[in-house]
Amino acid sequence: MKFFDLISKDNISINSTEKRIVEYILENYSSFSKMKITDMANSLYISSNTIIRLCKKLGYSGFSELKYDIISSNNLHEGINLNSDHISIHNSIIQTLSLNSSEAIHEAAELIHNSNRIVFFSLGLSQYSALSFCKRIQYFNKMCLVPKDRDENILFANNLGKGDLAFMISASGETDIIKKIIGIVKTKKVKIISITGLSQNFLSQLSDLALYAYLKEYHIKNHDLTSRLGFNIILDLIFEKFTKLQK
Template sequence: MYFYDRLKQNQHTLNETESFILDDLLQKKNSIKDMTIRQVAQNHFTAPNTITRLCKKLGFKGFTDFREALYQTEQTENDYIEITSLDEQIVKTKQLVNMDTVNDVLDAIHHANRILFFAVGLSRLPADELDARLQLVGKHSQTFLDPHVMKYNAELLTENDLAIAISLSGETDNILKATTIAQVAGAKTLSITGFSTNSLAKQTDFQLYGFSSDVRVNGIDATDRFSVHYLINLLFTEYLKRYHSKSN
């Protein structure tokens, strides 16, 4: 099974400590080939058995199996990054898609009286795209420029509405606050984030993950939202197949 597919299938079994260790290992994937299980355990003030248990929960035989799989994945990325970076993003994002979740989201979209998008910065681009498309099929949806207006409208949601929060990091403060407000109001919530253990995904009813590589220019986020565009196109295409085509 593909490395990221194993993580997608099994990451939910990890406890908070194990999730923290996994995030750290993914951050250090360039140097993981030289790590030993004892080094990893010492770095996290834990025992080697904890690391072994973490790897087995993710579907690997042990740390060595996990380490080699992650290293090989990184080598593949390095070999093809200039030629097939977008192709790699599509492949990995497709492997992160849970179609049961997609089906649940489609049902939530169809039955929602109102759909609000919570997104700022570059993440507003895919939000605006899906917003415009949903309006074409008669859905009452909306995006926001001002975070204060976004949070105010979140308060007006009901149990018959849906909030879609988009943040690659899953840690954007305004998005987290608006999503919390929407939940308190009783609305269903969907998060679209990068593949990581993040605060936004933990608090929403539904989660979709896209694969991307962090890019910053002079400290400013310049990461492309290609995987997010893929996911919102998947949602809209599947929505048309299920609902709109039947009414025409």
């Protein structure tokens, strides 16, 4: 899946408009064969040239080559039969799996295996994914901690030491508290794993290992209700690799 490899490369930096284009493609991935560049441009209230510039930034000659790549990828999954109620969940799973290589998942499991203590830095809904993973890791006598609020996150960041591993989870990777925490963590010279939504963000750029989840954003009255299913998928994959290392 060339498209997923390209959008998750560390050297690809996309702006907010380009992120909207990528998210639109992911949301309409299964029906992209019927998509016209003018349809996309009109839906996103942007020019066709903006879409073409993103295609070229990703390494395609233009929209046609991008479309061909996505159609080819869809043909590999055309045997999967889903009703409309399941499409959103299916997209979260497929896109998240496609964004992260097996090597990256294995590296994350090894970093956890070789660390003395894992500290998860996460807030809001993202914290639930960290808590579930941490509880399972503790059964292997691994010290795994999830600070519960902003003050505790800052306290634990300041107390990181040799042999520790910082695991940071954030949908945007751009909140003020995340920027403050990673600023502290970087001074401690410990390894950093991050999981963020799809974009080259502040957190992913400063991490030793950056993983990405497909998150379809959903807000009500300024409250973030975006599903963290993508985070859970990645953490489950890491846990499976981690258990194999214990044997």
